[in-house]
Amino acid sequence: MIENLFPDVKWDNMWEATVETLYMTGVSTLYTFIFGLALGVLLFLSSPGQLWKNQFVYGVTGAFVNIFRSIPFIILIILLIPFTTLIVGTIRGPEAAIPALVIGAAPFYARMVMIGLREIDRGVIEAARSMGAKTSTIIFKVLLPESMPALISGITVTSIALVGYTAMAGVIGAGGLGNLAYYEGFQRSRTDVMLVATVIILVIVFAIQIIGDVAVKKMDKR
Numbered sequence: 066m067i068e069n070l071f072p073d074v075k076w077d078n079m080w081e082a083t084v085e086t087l088y089m090t091g092v093s094t095l096y097t098f099i100f101g102l103a104l105g106v107l108l109f110l111s112s113p114g115q116l117w118k119n120q121f122v123y124g125v126t127g128a129f130v131n132i133f134r135s136i137p138f139i140i141l142i143i144l145l146i147p148f149t150t151l152i153v154g155t156i157r158g159p160e161a162a163i164p165a166l167v168i169g170a171a172p173f174y175a176r177m178v179m180i181g182l183r184e185i186d187r188g189v190i191e192a193a194r195s196m197g198a199k200t201s202t203i204i205f206k207v208l209l210p211e212s213m214p215a216l217i218s219g220i221t222v223t224s225i226a227l228v229g230y231t232a233m234a235g236v237i238g239a240g241g242l243g244n245l246a247y248y249e250g251f252q253r254s255r256t257d258v259m260l261v262a263t264v265i266i267l268v269i270v271f272a273i274q275i276i277g278d279v280a281v282k283k284m285d286k287r
Contacts, residue, residue, distance in 0.1 A: 072257065073249075073253075073255040073257050073258050074255075074257055074258055074261050075249075078245060078249070079242075079245065079258075079261060079262070079265070082240065082241050082242045082244065082245040082262070083242060083265055083269075085159045085240040085241040085242075085244075086228070086231050086232075086235075086241035086242045086243075086265075086266070086269065087269070088159050089159045089162050089163060089166060089227075089231045089234070089239070089240075089241055090224060090227050090228050090231055090269070092163055093162075093163050093166035093167050093170065093227050093230075093231075094170075094220065094223070094224045094227055096163070096167045096171070097166070097167050097170040097171045097174050097220070097223055097227065098174070098220050100167060100171040100175075101170070101171040101172070101173070101174030101175045101177075101178060101220075101223070102174070102175075102178055102216070104126060104129075104130060104171060104172065104175035104178070105174070105175040105176070105177070105178025105179045105181075105182065106178065106182070106204060106208070107122070107126050108123065108126050108127060108130065108175060108176075108178075108179045109178070109179050109182040109183065109208075110200075110204075111123040111126065112179075116190075116194075116200055116203065117200070129172065130172040130175050130176060131172075132172075133168060133169065133171075133172040134169075134172040134173045134176065136169075138165070138169045138230050138233055138234075139233050139236075139237075141165055141168065141169050142162075142165045142233070142234060142237060143237075145164060145165045145168060148164060149161050149164050149165060152164055156237075156238070157238040157239070157240075158238075158239065158240055159239060159240045159241065161238075161239060162231065162234040162235075162239035162240075162241075165230075165234065166227055166230050166231065166234065169230060170223050170226060170227050170230065173223060173226065174219055174220060174223045177215070177216075177219030177222070177223070178212075178216060178219060180215070180219075181212040181215030181216055181218075181219060182208055182212050184212065184215060185207075185208065185211045185212055186211075189207060189211060190203060190207060190208070193206070193207050213284045214281050214284045214285040217277060217280045217281050217284055218277065218281050220277070221273060221274060221276075221277025221278075221280075221281075222277075224273050224277070225270050225273055225274065228266060228269055228270055228273070231243060232246070232266065235247060242262040242265055242266055243262075245258065245262055246258065246259045246262035246263065250262060
């Protein structure tokens with residue numbers, strides 16, 4: 066029955082493309098969380114009035130974040146081809162898309178991390194400082210736990226954006242559902258292939274959102 070509804074869909078290829086999309090999204094989300102969190106904490110701590118207030122560090126980090134989160138992703142992929150080739154050794158396949166995915170998403174997440182940290186009651190930070198807490202203790206025992214719901218909400222939004230990025234990366238040969246929808250669907254006028262690929266992407270997005278919402282509710286102490 067399903068073969069009659071979608072005659073041009075090769076389900077083995079569709080499954081392989083789905084796994085590639087999940088792989089790219091999962092790995093890039095992990096690295097984005099690590100690098101984006103580090104950048105966001107650095108931005109927050111070096112900003113005026115904070116523990117590491119440093120105008121130079123804040124300005125350089127802020128410029129880096131603003132530049133890379135402003136470049137359209139499809140252009141960023143092309144600009145990073147030499148870097149990707151150096152790191153991965155190729156510009157094709159799921160692994161080749163990960164550097165561009167991380168560099169494109171980490172600055173975006175860094176800004177969300179900074180916003181989350183700024184929402185923390187300043188009195189909590191001052192109380193920790195008055196008790197003689199080290200900066201590392203304040204970061205890991207105060208800042209991150211207090212902002213965890215915002216951090217999880219931010220990485221959820223970023224992960225969903227990364228799903229869209231993987232679709233764009235697929236157009237230039239990174240694999241995944243975007244690649245399949247473009248080359249097997251659009252270029253060959255196979256509407257059913259594009260439809261199925263789109264539906265699977267939507268399912269992935271909804272699943273990420275649901276998982277993120279559940280995690281935020283569990284972490285929110287209010």
